[in-house]
Amino acid sequence: MAKRVKPRVKVPKSASAGEVVTIKTLISHPMESGQRKDKDGNLIPRRIINSFKCEFNGQPVFSCDIDPAISANPYFEFSARVGESGTFKFTWVDDDGTVYELEEPIAVN
Amino acid sequence: MMFGRMLALGAPLAALGLLMAPWSETRAAPEVPLYTEGSAAQSPWERSIYGARWGDRDSSAFNTLDNTNASPELPPIGELRPVPAGIAGDPEKGKELAANRRKGGSCLACHVMGPAGNADLPGNVGPDLSEIGTFGHDDSYLYNYVYDPRVFNPETSMPPWGAHGILTEEEVVHIVAFMKTLTSPVEFSDPRDDPETRPVPVEDRDGQDPLVNPAIWTMETALDLYEEAGPTGKSCASCHSPAEEDFSTWAASMPVWEPRLDKVLGVEEFVYRHARATTGAEWLMQSEENLAMAMYLRFVANGTPIDVDTESEGAKAAIARAETLYHTKLGQLNFSCADCHEDSKGANKWVRGQWLGESRGQLPHFPVYRTSRSEIWDIRKRLQWCNVAIWADELAPDAKVYGDLELWLSSKNEGLPLNAPNIRH
Numbered sequence: 001m002a003k004r005v006k007p008r009v010k011v012p013k014s015a016s017a018g019e020v021v022t023i024k025t026l027i028s029h030p031m032e033s034g035q036r037k038d039k040d041g042n043l044i045p046r047r048i049i050n051s052f053k054c055e056f057n058g059q060p061v062f063s064c065d066i067d068p069a070i071s072a073n074p075y076f077e078f079s080a081r082v083g084e085s086g087t088f089k090f091t092w093v094d095d096d097g098t099v100y101e102l103e104e105p106i107a108v109n
Numbered sequence: 110m111m112f113g114r115m116l117a118l119g120a121p122l123a124a125l126g127l128l129m130a131p132w133s134e135t136r137a138a139p140e141v142p143l144y145t146e147g148s149a150a151q152s153p154w155e156r157s158i159y160g161a162r163w164g165d166r167d168s169s170a171f172n173t174l175d176n177t178n179a180s181p182e183l184p185p186i187g188e189l190r191p192v193p194a195g196i197a198g199d200p201e202k203g204k205e206l207a208a209n210r211r212k213g214g215s216c217l218a219c220h221v222m223g224p225a226g227n228a229d230l231p232g233n234v235g236p237d238l239s240e241i242g243t244f245g246h247d248d249s250y251l252y253n254y255v256y257d258p259r260v261f262n263p264e265t266s267m268p269p270w271g272a273h274g275i276l277t278e279e280e281v282v283h284i285v286a287f288m289k290t291l292t293s294p295v296e297f298s299d300p301r302d303d304p305e306t307r308p309v310p311v312e313d314r315d316g317q318d319p320l321v322n323p324a325i326w327t328m329e330t331a332l333d334l335y336e337e338a339g340p341t342g343k344s345c346a347s348c349h350s351p352a353e354e355d356f357s358t359w360a361a362s363m364p365v366w367e368p369r370l371d372k373v374l375g376v377e378e379f380v381y382r383h384a385r386a387t388t389g390a391e392w393l394m395q396s397e398e399n400l401a402m403a404m405y406l407r408f409v410a411n412g413t414p415i416d417v418d419t420e421s422e423g424a425k426a427a428i429a430r431a432e433t434l435y436h437t438k439l440g441q442l443n444f445s446c447a448d449c450h451e452d453s454k455g456a457n458k459w460v461r462g463q464w465l466g467e468s469r470g471q472l473p474h475f476p477v478y479r480t481s482r483s484e485i486w487d488i489r490k491r492l493q494w495c496n497v498a499i500w501a502d503e504l505a506p507d508a509k510v511y512g513d514l515e516l517w518l519s520s521k522n523e524g525l526p527l528n529a530p531n532i533r534h
Contacts, residue, residue, distance in 0.1 A: 006326065008319055026320045073323065 005029050009090055011104040015082050019108075023054065023061075026075045027092050027100065033068040049074055051093045057086040084108050144385035145369050149378045150394040154505035156497070168502045171273070172439045174510040180438065181272060184260050190271075192252045193278045198286025206280050207287055213268060213275045213442055213500070216284070218461045221304065223291045230462040233304035234455045235267060242292040251285045266448040266455060273441050304459040316474065316531030317408070324404060324478035324485045324530040327397060331405035334398055339388030348387065352409045360406050361413035361527050364515045366423035373427050373512030377403045377487050394506045400485050404476050407529040414526050415473060417519040424516060431517030434510060435468075440501025446514075472522040474531035481534050488515055 010024040027049055034046025046068060053063035062078045080088075085108045092100040148154075172180040207216040207225045216222055219234040241251075253260055256271030256278070270276040276284070300306040319325040335345040335352060349355045364375040374382070377394045380402045384390040392398040418424050435446045449455040449465050456467040475488040486494070489506035492514060496503040504511065 004326070004330075010320055024320050028323070028326050075320070 005094065005098070005100065007090065007092055007100045007102050009088070009102050009104055011088055011106055014107040014109060017083055017108050018081060020079050020081050021106070022077065022079050023088065024075070024077045025052070025054070025090055026073060027052075028073050029094070031068075031070060031072045031074065035068065047095045049092050049094055052076060053091050054078070054080075055089045055091075056080060056082065057084070061088070082106060082108055140369070141383060142386040143367070143369060143379075143382040145382070148505060149381040149507040150505045152505065154503075156503065166497075166500060168441055168500050171441045171443075171501060172437065173502045173504065174434060174439065174496065174514075175504055175508060177434075177437050177439075180443065183263055184257055184269075184272065186260060186263060188260055189249055189253045190256060190260075192248050192285075193282060196279050196282045198282045198289075200283070200287045200290045202280075203283035203285070203287025206276070206284050212280075213270065214461065219267075221295055222288075223293070223295045225287070230302060230459075231304060232459040232461050232463075234449075234458045234460055234465070237294075238288065239291055239295045240293065242289045248285055251288055252281055255281045255284055266444065268442045268444070273443060275441060307459060310464050310534075312531075312533060314532055316478075316528065317411075322478050322530065322532040323483075324476065324532065327401050327485060328404040328408060328530060329401075330397075331401040334390075334392075334402055335405075337390075339384065339390035341387070341389040343388045345384075345388065352405060356406050356409050358410050358413045360410040360529075361415050362417060364512060364519060365418055366421050366427055366516070368423060371423075372509040373424075373516045375488065375512060375515050376406055377489060378507050378512075380406070395487065395490060400476060400487060403487060404485070404530040407476070407527050410527050411529065412526045414524045415519055415522050417516060417523070419516070419520050427513040428517050428520060430510070431513040434514065435517065439496065440499040442499045442501075444499040446495070468518060468521045470522070470525065472518050473525045473528045474533070476530045478530060478532045479534070480532065485530070488518070 005028060007027040008025070012021050015021050029049050030047065031049065032044055032047045034043065034048075036044045038044055048068055048070070049066055051063070051065050052074070054061040061080045062076070064076070066074060086106065088104045088106065090102045090104075094100065170179060170181075172178070204225050206212060207222055208229075209215050210218075216238075217225060217229070217231040219232045221231045221233065221237040221239055223239045246254075254267075255276070257269035258265045258267045259269055259272075268275065271278060271281050297303040297306075301308070314321050316322050317325065319329075331352075335349075338344045338347075345352075360376055363379065364373045366372075367374045370382075377399055380399055381392050381394055384392050384402075390398070392402060419428060438445050438448075446468075447454055449460070450468050452467055455465045458465055472488060475491060476485050477491075478485050487506075489511050492511050493503035493506060
């Protein structure tokens, strides 16, 4: 189910100045903990998303380190107060070095 | 696209039909290409999909959907078995057995039985037995009712626990001893424990939101599959416009009786057989590709009311067969579909913590992502699971009888809008 890594976010298209908006993020990812064994008893190498951050117009909104206990397809929902139009930028870092990025604009009126 | 959207699929065949008209019967409609050989699923079928917990039970001595004469015969009414002598009933052992989920789901799955099993989520398919010890039943009555209730009522939904080898004679004696200790109504500490006051589950998640339903991620791969050339060099898009245009209502007319295969074809089997005959792709039923395409083809038809053909001779016969099967007892637990899903029987009641739905109202949301198993289930897998859950051997997903049942179910769900894929526990 989580063979293809794909980040997704939900951000309102618009908000009024000073409004607190809810942001939902999810990245489909196996989050292999590194502690499981395969059928032959060999450890399956760890491969997780190890960090996530969200910025708005370059300012930090939310960030976290992620450890192996987090289950597959990590989902983060948080809120942010927006005072101006701009762009939310989301960044996920994979153990294999891949960096996944998404951007979502929001219009403040 | 190399081939463009050049021709409606059947146009070359229709032209052929006209050419041949003078010396052969013209056809009402051109036939859709279908690969008619072999199985549309993994063959031979293996139950590996269910994992070890469900994989090793041998139910071959009992009825299946395609062998309804396997189970032991119905006992004559009134022919009571003697209560075995020399076994002292132990109410404590009986109490444990009544709550033992490995014994066919336990008595508590269907009955409130006082505080047995800590009154943990009992069901209410059968009557509340909390005061059965005060009803004045003798040992013979209670023993026989548990061993094989059909000696009193051949129509009962209750499994023949002894006659079908789920409980031993000794275990039944212990359960009888336990029942005789039940003399006062149970007091539930939480209204959610009481099946009469437990809130009915309401599904309010948005099943088509990819942040809610992981099945959408699989479904999205169908967009690539649609354009991907198969072994013949053709893709779906070689002949079809985008699915949103060509298939905006199609899935609501499925399943359909298919004379060439002498069976009812659902979306999933159709996808395999049509793709195999055209692009050459082998998207076996329940494979990731088949599920993706089957979900996508329903998704683009979402909102269309289910409207299947029930009038052709083949369809009528299929529905008649399904109607009989719906009332046929299957498996070691000896349940018919009707026992759980007919309103006058088990439907709209609780079996343990699970709410039993009616035949109408569930089909439109299949295929469904099951959060309890992290798997996408098409309707055929759901029917297979029904079999396994009542301790009956399931059939391959392309079995003719599943087609009959799917068509019958669709006729029961006539008019309800497609709403797929969706998400359930």
